[in-house]
Amino acid sequence: MEQNLEQTLALLGRTPSVLNALLRDLPEEWTTRNEGGDTWTPIEVVGHLVHCERGDWLSRARIILESGETRTFDKLDRLGHLKESAGVPLAGLLDEYSRLRAKNLEELLAWNLGPAELALRGSHPAFGAVTLSQLLAAWTVHDMTHLHQIARMLAWQYRDTVGPWSAYLGVLHCTGHSGS
Amino acid sequence: MEQNLEQTLALLGRTPSVLNALLRDLPEEWTTRNEGGDTWTPIEVVGHLVHCERGDWLSRARIILESGETRTFDKLDRLGHLKESAGVPLAGLLDEYSRLRAKNLEELLAWNLGPAELALRGSHPAFGAVTLSQLLAAWTVHDMTHLHQIARMLAWQYRDTVGPWSAYLGVLHCTGHSGS
Numbered sequence: 001m002e003q004n005l006e007q008t009l010a011l012l013g014r015t016p017s018v019l020n021a022l023l024r025d026l027p028e029e030w031t032t033r034n035e036g037g038d039t040w041t042p043i044e045v046v047g048h049l050v051h052c053e054r055g056d057w058l059s060r061a062r063i064i065l066e067s068g069e070t071r072t073f074d075k076l077d078r079l080g081h082l083k084e085s086a087g088v089p090l091a092g093l094l095d096e097y098s099r100l101r102a103k104n105l106e107e108l109l110a111w112n113l114g115p116a117e118l119a120l121r122g123s124h125p126a127f128g129a130v131t132l133s134q135l136l137a138a139w140t141v142h143d144m145t146h147l148h149q150i151a152r153m154l155a156w157q158y159r160d161t162v163g164p165w166s167a168y169l170g171v172l173h174c175t176g177h178s179g180s
Numbered sequence: 181m182e183q184n185l186e187q188t189l190a191l192l193g194r195t196p197s198v199l200n201a202l203l204r205d206l207p208e209e210w211t212t213r214n215e216g217g218d219t220w221t222p223i224e225v226v227g228h229l230v231h232c233e234r235g236d237w238l239s240r241a242r243i244i245l246e247s248g249e250t251r252t253f254d255k256l257d258r259l260g261h262l263k264e265s266a267g268v269p270l271a272g273l274l275d276e277y278s279r280l281r282a283k284n285l286e287e288l289l290a291w292n293l294g295p296a297e298l299a300l301r302g303s304h305p306a307f308g309a310v311t312l313s314q315l316l317a318a319w320t321v322h323d324m325t326h327l328h329q330i331a332r333m334l335a336w337q338y339r340d341t342v343g344p345w346s347a348y349l350g351v352l353h354c355t356g357h358s359g360s
Contacts, residue, residue: 021200138343
């Protein structure tokens, strides 16, 4: 569907409470195990979301508004959260994610973006020209990517425990994410 | 990981509040659109979860405890919810899901299941012998399958809106579910 700022904000605004409902106080066996090898754990995904909330989506939107295509976005450090949030307990990460998201959406709302601003272009280090509308949609789908990933991570812990039911459970057959 | 009833209950107990945080009062553009063709919408997924909560998982667990392998489970009508919940608003479905899940987990807890009961076997119409432990794990992973699916359905609505970011967003490349 077309970019609709009200709909985008409605979904962006609720991701912190969704992850809070899913992960806060969940036994550590669910939240600290990964999918094998160097994959992430649910706690690391929340750390990554905090990291993106601090320096990625809204900062890039601001660059588009201020500099258009003349200033290429900084590259995102996809492993930045591993240093930044090492040792921070899950509850603290969830609190921080919720706080930063609320603050970011407040700023976004205050910009009063209309169709002209949404069509403004910026320069992505890998893709080249992107619009502000695409960036806001990608922010939203990035939330869904990680919710989707966390559901898969939790399911993965019981991949053998379900026995023959595995065949019927789509989440155990998802290949939509790379190693992390 | 091994079946652990406390951990299973911790996850089963929170799915209604996760879906509530994600879907209640979300604009209809997100909740009433499907992924094309005869796929389901998020509202239909919640209807399916209500349907399963009414007649599937706990009923089958009860059959294992009462009759073991001598009574094959009834087949689940995967489209049963379409009649049952047609016209019921999303808020009503979420309320019903939450009420039924709480009631079912209360009954499950009251059974005081130990290792001997978890190892009991029942007869699945497609797989044959399954254990009560496998059934409880599958119930949990079934929740995660549908959370995973709903995240994908929501993301799908913005699949074109994200422009070139599509390449980086794993949820747009998930093939873990069939048509529904």
